[in-house]
Amino acid sequence: MGASFDGDGVNFAVFSAHAERVELCLFSQDGRRELCRLPLRERDGDIWHIHVGGLPPGTIYGYRVHGPYVPEQGHRFNPNKLLLDPYARALSGRLKWSDAVMGYKVGSPRTDMSFDTRDSAFAVPKSVVVDPSFHWGPDRPPRRSLNETVIYEAHPKGLTAQHPGVEKGLRGSYLGLASDAVLDHLVKLGITAVELLPVQAFVDDRFLIAKGLRNYWGYQTIGFFAPEPRYMTRGEIWEFQTMVRRFHGAGIEVILDVVYNHSGEGDELGPTLSFRGLDNRSYYRLREGGRYYVNDTGTGNTLNLTHPMVLRMVMDSLRYWVEEMHVDGFRFDLASVLGREAQGFDPNGGFFDAIRQDPVLAHVKLIAEPWDIGPGGYQLGAFPHPFLEWNDRFRDGLRRYWRGDAGLAPDLAKRLLGSSERFDHAGRAATSSVNFITAHDGFTLQDLVSFTMKHNLANGEDNRDGHSDNHSDNFGVEGASELPPVKAARALRKRNLLATLMLSQGTPMLLAGDEIGNSQRGNNNAYAQDNEIGWVNWANPDAGLTAFVARLIALRQAHPVLRQRRFLHGKTRAFDGLPDVIWRRADGGTPRPEDWHDHAFRCLCVELRMAAEAEDPHRDAIFAVFNAGAAQPLVLPDTAPGWRLLLDTTRPEAPEQPASPGLEVPAHSVLVFASVHS
Structure with a gap:
């Protein structure tokens, strides 16, 4: 599928079940x-x-597809609209918003039932024939085990756009992302x-362009094989491959946030850029009749x-991103x-099969984001092995x-304990x-302790967008503050x-950015x-704060007890006759049922x-105290000969x-102790 260079030319292959005729369009090198x-x-x-003989890599092309234009039956073929190859490995040019990219006449009383005859080629990006060969050298995937994995979610541009250690010409790019300054920072933190x-x-949404904004996050995919060109300095895919190779050289895996639930073509009033013009009825889930789209994604359409x-x-x-680009995972x-x-x-x-x-x-x-806005869309814990899942219950519970x-x-x-009530089934790991x-x-973490309300006016939606229930706190001052008590309280909360x-x-x-x-x-x-x-x-x-985060990650990596594959359920270990988890109050006692139901119970120990079933149980133990209330005396457990204080968040250094x-x-x-054995 797609455009394949074989040395003698290029083979082009594209899917359409309902087309009557498909044309390959070749363009000049500038795409004009x-x-x-x-x-x-x-x-x-x-x-x-x-197969077209003599064509080299770098050839610019697109498709025009002929067929019925009967929206009420789900067909929206319009050969006046130049279409991207769904398998294009690279794109040339950007989408220039114009009514000509619409398959229908904008402003017509018949809306999307009308038919537009303008040629859209001047306004749409083009597909590029690519030779994906790259000298990877000794590159090998780090394949870090999950129980040692620490993920760092980052925007490919935003992390480096203002980084003083990154060369100005590389800021905001794949190459800048893999610069020495960024890699050194991540390695020192302990990120894997x-x-x-x-x-x-x-693509950038039209309504954003009209407001002078852009689609910064990037959740409007139009090319599932092509790296986004705006993060390139020379428009070549080797830039992305070089980034991955450098991350691997530092022992860091690369996981991509991917959007296979919808495309950037929107609803029935959206543009005709690729899938809609190739075979709308096959690519999208349509409501009964076929004119309108199932919208379980909130973006106007849902891929079928x-x-x-x-x-x-x-x-x-x-497979392409794994085999040709060497990435190490995906967040869906x-x-x-x-x-x-x-x-x-x-x-x-x-x-899933x-x-x-x-x-x-x-x-x-x-990794799954386990929700959408469709019926029965919240599925936290329901995904099969080997999927991991973003846990919003963890996020909200800790904040509160x-x-x-x-x-x-x-x-x-x-x-x-890893939200076992959600995940401990069907052999899934903690x-x-x-x-x-x-x-x-x-x-962000800083804003979580600085604001009680969202401040999204810059988005141009009168502050209606975004979540309103953030479980945040401002410690008496909304926004930035230089008051020492406020700054100290915020720093401790973080x-x-x-x-x-x-x-x-x-x-x-x-x-x-949370670490700084x-x-x-x-x-x-x-x-x-x-x-x-x-x-x-x-x-x-x-x-x-950066040093404190690095210390936390190092502490976690040094103690396997904190990052186990097996869930802990208080089972007795044959090794030493002790349970693998024991809940305690600050006075050393075990919480009683009335303690668990006491709304004033704010100091949990x-x-x-290591889990009772663990093959290598270890003698080590960790005792941790999470006190969201007032100071009080602390009695350490008598289940170890002694304890060593590893961490006190009130004295981070x-x-x-x-x-x-x-x-x-x-x-x-938060206090953390490790057992000391004689």
Whole structure:
């Protein structure tokens, strides 16, 4: 499928089940002049193809497809519209918004039932023939085990757009992302995987362009095989490959946020750029009759993964990014859509069957965003092995506990143990829960402790967009503050949240910039802010917070007890006769039922050991205290000969030291102890 250079020329192959005629259009190198149109006369089933001798890599092309224009039956063929190859490995040019890219006459009283005859070639990006060969040298995937994985979610431009250590000409690019300054920072932190917001080619929404904004996050994919050109300096895919190779050289995996649930063509009033003009009825899920689109994604359309050729496209895309681009995993946006069959969400549906049997994808990391806006769309915990899932229950539970909300101790206990009530089934591991406090969608960590309300006016939607219930706190001052008590309280809250994240079973994820105190000025939906609001601000990084995050990650990596594959259920270990998890109060006692139901119970302690079923049980134990209340005396467990204090969030720079008698747990703090054996 797609355009394949074989040394003698290029073979072009494209799918359409309902087309009457398909034409290949070749363009000048600048993409401005259409040189010729060649009919694809060969057809095998629904795949149309042609071999053109003498064509080299770099050839610019597109398709025009003839067929019925009967929107009420789901057909929207319009040969006046130049179409991108769904399998294009690279794109040339950008979408220039014009009414000519619409298959219908804008302003017609018949709306999308009308037919537009203008040629769209001048306004749309073109497909490019690519030779994907690249000298990878000794590159090998790091294949970091899940129980040592720490994910760093980053925007491919925003991380480096203002980074003083990145060469100016490379800021905001793939090459800048893999610069020494960024790699050194990530390695010092202890990051094992970067998760990049969408890098598959996408378009800017017309309504954003009209407001002087752009699609910053990139969740409007139009090319599932092509790296987004705006992050390139020379328009060549080797730039992306070089980035991956450099990350691997630093021992860091590359995970891509991918959007296979919808395309950037929108609803029936959207543009005709590719899939709609090739075979609308096959590529999209349509409502009864066919004119309107199923909109389980909230973007206007939903890709039809129940169609074998659409599913093949997705699978071919995933394999391409692994085999040719060497990426190490994928985070699937609105993944519930991918598992929705005719009867609803099915963990054994076609997409999951296809991906789990694929040998190329057997060794990469697969992460689901387990919700969409369709019926039955919230599916946290329902995805099959080997999928990991973003855990919003963890996010909200931790925010509320440390804000001081009443009655949250039982919920905190669940989150500390990997949310087993959601994930402990069908042989899934405790690493299945991707634990996070913040992500690209929502407040940054700094804003979480600085604002009680979203401040999204810059988005041009009168502050109506974005979540309103953020479980945040401002400590008495909305926004930035230089008052020492406010700054100190905010800094402590951040350390408590981060410490709880790294001490919890599961797979932790950090949002890029949180480790330096980055703020988005209270904007919790910066999807259109390709500017200083959305970019990470490196001007005054919080070096103390950065060092604290690195210390937390190092602590986690040093103690396997904190990152187990097996869930902990308090089972007795044959090794030493001790339970693998023991809940405690600060006075050393075990919480009683009335404690768990006491809304004032805000100091939860836990003693952790390797799981009872673990093959290598270890003698080590961790005792952690999570105190969201007032200071109180602390009694350490008598289940170890002694304890050593590893961490106190109220004294972030204090070194490790033996635990002294007569301890007190400070107010609003996390303490971590490790057992000492004689």
